[in-house]
Amino acid sequence: MNKDIMICGVGGQGTVLASKIIAAAAMDEGNAVHSAETIGMAQRGGSVTSHVRVGEAYSPLIPYGSADLIISFEPAEAVRNLIYLKKDGIVITNSVPTKPVTASISASEYNGVEMVNYLNTKCKVITVNSDDVCSEFGSNKFFNIAILGVAVGSGRLGISKETILKEIEARVPAKFIEVNKAAFEAGLKIGESYEA
Amino acid sequence: MKQYVMGNGAIALGALAAGVNLISGYPGTPSSEIIETVHKFPHEGVHLEWSVNEKAALEVAASAAYSGARTLVTMKQVGLNVASDPLMSLAYVGVKGGMVIVSADDPGPISSQTEQDTRRFADFCRIPVFDPSSPEEAYEMIQDAFEYSEKYQTPVLFRPTTRVCHAYASIDVDISNGPKSYEGFVKDSSKWVIFPRLSYANHGKIEARNVTIGEDFSTYRYNTSEGTNSTKAVIASGVSYEYAKEFMKSYPDYKLIKISTAFPFPEPFVLKELEGVSEVICIEELSPYIEEQLLRVVGKHHLALNVSGKLNGLVPHNGENSANQVANILSSFLGLENNAQSIDLSDMPSLPVRPPVLCAGCPHRGSFYAVKVAMKGKKAFYCGDIGCYTLGNAMPLDMVDTCLCMGSGVTMAQGFNWTHEDAQCFAFIGDSTFFASGITGVVNAVYNDANMILCVLDNSTTAMTGHQPHPGTGINLMDNIVDKVDITKVLEGLGVKKIITVDPLNLKASVDAVNECASIKGVKAIIFKSPCIAITKPTGKMTVDSDKCINCKKCIREIGCPALITIDGNVTIDTNLCTGCGLCSQLCPTEAIGGKK
Ligand SMILES: Cc1ncc(C[n+]2csc(CCOP(=O)(O)OP(=O)(O)O)c2C)c(N)n1
Numbered sequence: 001m002n003k004d005i006m007i008c009g010v011g012g013q014g015t016v017l018a019s020k021i022i023a024a025a026a027m028d029e030g031n032a033v034h035s036a037e038t039i040g041m042a043q044r045g046g047s048v049t050s051h052v053r054v055g056e057a058y059s060p061l062i063p064y065g066s067a068d069l070i071i072s073f074e075p076a077e078a079v080r081n082l083i084y085l086k087k088d089g090i091v092i093t094n095s096v097p098t099k100p101v102t103a104s105i106s107a108s109e110y111n112g113v114e115m116v117n118y119l120n121t122k123c124k125v126i127t128v129n130s131d132d133v134c135s136e137f138g139s140n141k142f143f144n145i146a147i148l149g150v151a152v153g154s155g156r157l158g159i160s161k162e163t164i165l166k167e168i169e170a171r172v173p174a175k176f177i178e179v180n181k182a183a184f185e186a187g188l189k190i191g192e193s194y195e196a
Numbered sequence: 197m198k199q200y201v202m203g204n205g206a207i208a209l210g211a212l213a214a215g216v217n218l219i220s221g222y223p224g225t226p227s228s229e230i231i232e233t234v235h236k237f238p239h240e241g242v243h244l245e246w247s248v249n250e251k252a253a254l255e256v257a258a259s260a261a262y263s264g265a266r267t268l269v270t271m272k273q274v275g276l277n278v279a280s281d282p283l284m285s286l287a288y289v290g291v292k293g294g295m296v297i298v299s300a301d302d303p304g305p306i307s308s309q310t311e312q313d314t315r316r317f318a319d320f321c322r323i324p325v326f327d328p329s330s331p332e333e334a335y336e337m338i339q340d341a342f343e344y345s346e347k348y349q350t351p352v353l354f355r356p357t358t359r360v361c362h363a364y365a366s367i368d369v370d371i372s373n374g375p376k377s378y379e380g381f382v383k384d385s386s387k388w389v390i391f392p393r394l395s396y397a398n399h400g401k402i403e404a405r406n407v408t409i410g411e412d413f414s415t416y417r418y419n420t421s422e423g424t425n426s427t428k429a430v431i432a433s434g435v436s437y438e439y440a441k442e443f444m445k446s447y448p449d450y451k452l453i454k455i456s457t458a459f460p461f462p463e464p465f466v467l468k469e470l471e472g473v474s475e476v477i478c479i480e481e482l483s484p485y486i487e488e489q490l491l492r493v494v495g496k497h498h499l500a501l502n503v504s505g506k507l508n509g510l511v512p513h514n515g516e517n518s519a520n521q522v523a524n525i526l527s528s529f530l531g532l533e534n535n536a537q538s539i540d541l542s543d544m545p546s547l548p549v550r551p552p553v554l555c556a557g558c559p560h561r562g563s564f565y566a567v568k569v570a571m572k573g574k575k576a577f578y579c580g581d582i583g584c585y586t587l588g589n590a591m592p593l594d595m596v597d598t599c600l601c602m603g604s605g606v607t608m609a610q611g612f613n614w615t616h617e618d619a620q621c622f623a624f625i626g627d628s629t630f631f632a633s634g635i636t637g638v639v640n641a642v643y644n645d646a647n648m649i650l651c652v653l654d655n656s657t658t659a660m661t662g663h664q665p666h667p668g669t670g671i672n673l674m675d676n677i678v679d680k681v682d683i684t685k686v687l688e689g690l691g692v693k694k695i696i697t698v699d700p701l702n703l704k705a706s707v708d709a710v711n712e713c714a715s716i717k718g719v720k721a722i723i724f725k726s727p728c729i730a731i732t733k734p735t736g737k738m739t740v741d742s743d744k745c746i747n748c749k750k751c752i753r754e755i756g757c758p759a760l761i762t763i764d765g766n767v768t769i770d771t772n773l774c775t776g777c778g779l780c781s782q783l784c785p786t787e788a789i790g791g792k793k
């Protein structure tokens with residue numbers, strides 16, 4: 001399999017765990033995998049990206065116009081990274097915005113709607129509302145696993161549900177395995193409803 | 197054993213595979229995970245330490261290398277500036293056991309003060325440098341670096357860049373051999389004591405040796421060449437080689453030369469590969485080092501060769517390279533088609549800017565705010581320093597007037613004191629930075645009788661670089677619980693007259709402490725003590741009582757906590773982010789914010 005998958009969001013949202021699970025699962029299925037993470041200053045609330053390249057790859061970062069799938073934890077971050085998407089690629093994005101402090105101070109009305117609308121004019125988009133999917137789990141910190149479920153359900157990730165679940169179990173603390181699995185299943189349903 | 201590891205992990209495991217005996221370093225992005233990886237993997241018999249700073253790390257390793265032990269020293273590129281005093285001299289003295297100094301460069305810069313190039317440092321010190329292009333290569337190359345270091349009895353530099361350090365790949369690892377045995381230190385003052393006579397003699401030997409190494413490197417396995425069409429050639433190094441390859445894989449005929457040892461320059465290899473070539477382009481990051489070496493070779497051998505790169509503007513001087521930028525440069529240089537196509541984004545809406553900020557609940561926010569409140573309307577200068585707390589510069593706190601390099605805030609506050617005697621001069625310094633390079637600055641202030649207020653932001657960790665322990669935490673990398681070095685006692689011992697320790701999340705007590713210090717002459721210190729939220733896992737939450745909230749937005753305007761947001765114009769607390777630190781509740785004029793701490 002040859003696939004470029006980008007995961008993006010805001011520092012602190014748990015994108016790194018999501019990308020590690022995808023990379024590990026792709027490897028479990030016998031693929032060569034390269035990936036790259038944003039580590040450093042940007043992890044404090046800045047824009048962060050993870051690049052996962054399955055199959056033959058030289059550059060650790062996905063070249064522009066080459067990602068098959070963008071998984072975004074924040075609507076504006078999906079737009080910011082859209083340049084990486086293939087012409088027939090797909091975006092799975094959280095519709096709930098993370099308002100930067102600068103926007104709160106200037107009382108800007110950034111609410112993400114414009115971003116989602118723009119994405120819809122450009123490519124196939126699946127939107128997920130993190131507040132809605134995570135409400136039953138009491139915290140948005142399970143969103144990273146839920147959105148993985150959406151990606152698997154959409155059929156665009158190219159990795160089986162079982163392999164991803166196995167990696168989730170291996171990588172989250174024991175006492176959170178059940179809730180993470182539930183978050184994954186919730187996402188899976190949303191993804192499947194978009195399939196086609 | 198296959199391991200999926202970060203480039204830094206590959207470097208760590210490569211060093212273990214090489215039988216390293218001692219590893220020292222100081223944290224710094226993008227190098228920190230090298231030592232962290234060693235800590236996680238079996239490494240019995242290896243001495244592992246976070247040193248107090250890079251100079252200490254290099255000196256600890258130097259004597260171990262005099263003993264014949266293999267040593268690894270890790271740091272970010274600016275750390276090499278700090279370690280440059282011992283390194284320059286060590287280059288003259290040499291080593292017995294293999295010594296590899298990893299100095300991770302950061303094109304961009306992504307998380308650094310400068311875009312300096314470690315290859316220049318290697319040239320300046322006249323010692324070899326290795327430049328891996330991928331994690332896979334880094335694992336092998338660090339083992340080669342130990343071999344060359346021992347072969348030529350010299351410390352060697354190893355410089356990955358951020359995209360190699362933070363890329364992941366799956367690598368076949370064998371660290372089963374364990375550390376090497378070594379002879380031990382053999383006293384010989386004519387060898388290990390640097391004196392002018394020794395430096396004079398060794399300088400000559402080093403220059404002669406470097407010619408030999410340049411020849412040796414000409415057959416080095418990672419100086420390679422692909423493709424035969426030789427009218428135009430591409431020379432690349434480090435991750436830029438991977439970017440070039442990403443484009444040139446569709447055009448395998450074209451000549452692509454990789455140089456992994458920029459110094460000593462593998463001149464015979466390059467001369468041979470450039471036979472018949474009339475135009476060459478250098479794709480490298482940071483400085484045009486290889487490009488300048490090529491120009492030297494062109495002059496020396498009267499070659500009819502046009503050299504392109506940064507110096508004639510085809511490659512930018514600043515910032516990092518990328519796959520698409522290199523594809524654009526190469527397609528126009530080689531006259532080949534660039535097939536990359538992305539979606540037309542010319543109508544993209546303006547995106548919210550997202551500068552990094554202090555976390556919700558970060559104790560540093562309280563420290564800065566207390567000083568700001570106490571100094572309102574007064575003339576004051578705020579000398580910042582390097583760490584998470586540099587983010588105190590952001591609006592609305594706006595409490596960092598200067599930031600230069602680690603430890604500089606303490607001494608710069610003194611300079612302002614001498615040029616503006618009517619101002620209160622503050623230095624903000626993190627606990628790790630205090631130990632690394634703040635203490636001598638305090639001695640300077642006491643000795644020269646400066647007026648200043650030192651604010652030590654003690655969050656019990658080295659947060660910015662990924663939460664490493666330091667001398668104040670009482671934990672070291674040999675997993676020993678040791679005596680904590682007590683900042684208060686250090687300051688008392690140095691002669692600081694007034695020292696107040698206060699919880700920065702207690703606004704009133706903090707403001708009082710600042711006011712008290714401001715009323716006294718001399719060197720005063722406030723230790724703002726409260727742990728980083730990333731090492732404490734707080735569970736409290738605050739909420740806004742909408743009946744009491746008058747929507748004045750003072751909380752948002754004054755402290756800029758990312759958990760304070762507005763929804764449809766009303767102030768709300770994002771419970772996913774709030775840690776319940778309670779700072780906002782202490783400044784709300786109507787006491788509308790409450791909850792569990
Ligand atoms: C000479 C040098 N070495 C290392 C670094 C990397 N570095 C950046 S911030 C920092 C220390 C931060 O720790 P601390 O002072 O405790 O502040 P905190 O981040 O915890 O707020 C280090 C080591 C650097 N910038 N310069």
Ligand code: SF4
Binds near residue numbers: 757760
């Ligand atoms: S209590 Fe207030 S200042 Fe502290 S984290 Fe919560 S919202 Fe931010």
Ligand code: SF4
Binds near residue numbers: 044553554557585660
């Ligand atoms: S990581 Fe810790 S010190 Fe750094 S901004 Fe967050 S809370 Fe503050």
